[in-house]
Amino acid sequence: MTKEHETKKEQQDYSEEMTYGRKKACITALLKWLECEFFGVFIFLSLFAMRIVMKGAGDIVFGLLGLLCYAIVLADFGLKEGSKARVKNQLRGDTVGSGFGFLLGFLSVLPALISYGVLILSYKGVIGSAILGVKIANAGLWGLINAFVPTMDIADMNSVLLGVFPAAQLILMLTVVITFGMGLKNEDIKTKIMYKNV
Numbered sequence: 001m002t003k004e005h006e007t008k009k010e011q012q013d014y015s016e017e018m019t020y021g022r023k024k025a026c027i028t029a030l031l032k033w034l035e036c037e038f039f040g041v042f043i044f045l046s047l048f049a050m051r052i053v054m055k056g057a058g059d060i061v062f063g064l065l066g067l068l069c070y071a072i073v074l075a076d077f078g079l080k081e082g083s084k085a086r087v088k089n090q091l092r093g094d095t096v097g098s099g100f101g102f103l104l105g106f107l108s109v110l111p112a113l114i115s116y117g118v119l120i121l122s123y124k125g126v127i128g129s130a131i132l133g134v135k136i137a138n139a140g141l142w143g144l145i146n147a148f149v150p151t152m153d154i155a156d157m158n159s160v161l162l163g164v165f166p167a168a169q170l171i172l173m174l175t176v177v178i179t180f181g182m183g184l185k186n187e188d189i190k191t192k193i194m195y196k197n198v
Helices: 003-012 021-056 056-092 099-122 129-135 139-146 162-187 191-194
Strands: none
Touching: 021 056, 021 099, 021 139, 056 099, 056 129, 056 162, 099 129, 099 162, 129 139, 139 162
16 A cells, blocks of 8 residues: 555545534543543552552652653544644645644643642642642652652642642643644654654
């Protein structure tokens, strides 16, 4: 099968919608947080025993694996949405730009950013200790959070977490932005990895 034939096959659009479903994509982006949390709980249950044995190092491994899992889920989402938008642009004359990826990226981390706001309020003493809620709301990043606050008491929190947590969310947001752009431009990830100068 030639590359041209594959491209034509890929660009078929049998849907009734004339334009890219922006509203649906935004809702899906928000719901991706729940999917990430599902995998996060799985990681939590799988690695919690290791965390008990390895202590601080276990938290770091646990946190990085959770972050990687979230990134994979969001990368898949970004690529698929970018590809959908590209098809609508090419075959139906829609005008979805790469900037829409920023909105999807922001929405995909919005629930985590809300929990971050709760964390700040807790740290400033505006509300009581909310560490347990923040950890549960970010189950896949439990290890990352735990590395900076090993107990459920906000008084034990290292303030470095206030910088690390949003940095992790920025990575996840950029994952969606970049992969959405790649899907929109029909860039092949395998080719990018094999031929870095392409």
